[in-house]
Amino acid sequence: NTDINLDECSIQLLDAAIITSDDKNEHSIITLINYKQYQLLLMADATIRNEQLLLQRYNLKNIDVLKVGHHGSITSSSGEFIASIKPKISVISASKNNRYQFPASQVVSRLAKSSDKIYNTAQHGAITIVFDAQMKTSVEKS
Template sequence: MSWILTGDLEKEGEQEVMNVFPNIKADVLKVGHHGSKGSTGEEFIKQLQPKTAIISAGKNNRYYHPHQEVLQILQRHSIRVLRTDQNGTIQYRYQNRVGTFSVYPPYDTSDITETN
């Protein structure tokens, strides 16, 4: 399984990555810049073809991350989305050539539901 962890990479940086690595693919994408509108563009998603996207964002954050445009792009491409603001801690365990995602809702909220 291949992963790409983009940190705060925005669309300009995504284009540069695609230029340098024209055949890049990833099974798992850590969405750039908390899912801001300036990150995770349509072309990047088309190139990577991820199966799962992870978005690290605080619940009720002042920037309203992740942006609806980013979520819609991911949805259009049928990408499974795991979000720290909704799912809490996201863990991936790999053992004996098999991997599994698990989520652990935040301790201070009771309205969070797990998605598998």
């Protein structure tokens, strides 16, 4: 069983691994967290191919918080995927001035079409989301 239940929270590990792939990113652990009425989707370093499997296997709609896949790399966050899950808040974890220049501008553009808010740790620092009725967010640059 890949479900963990804790009071108002359930954690589900989603199976979208491509076991025949030599790309370790395509073996990423993808996590869906349901907390109260909120859904959080943590994409690890999953690729567009993993996203396609997720859309085939699971009914992922109206995600409240998306932890964007692979630091905002162009290999993740396809237009089809983002349009389907419609994240309200997207969080990109990337270091400032990283050598890969994450996040990719194309990914940020795709997210902007569906997300009310986009946060990038390289730009905003620590990001806090309070899961109250307003889903308040705050940032703290270091």
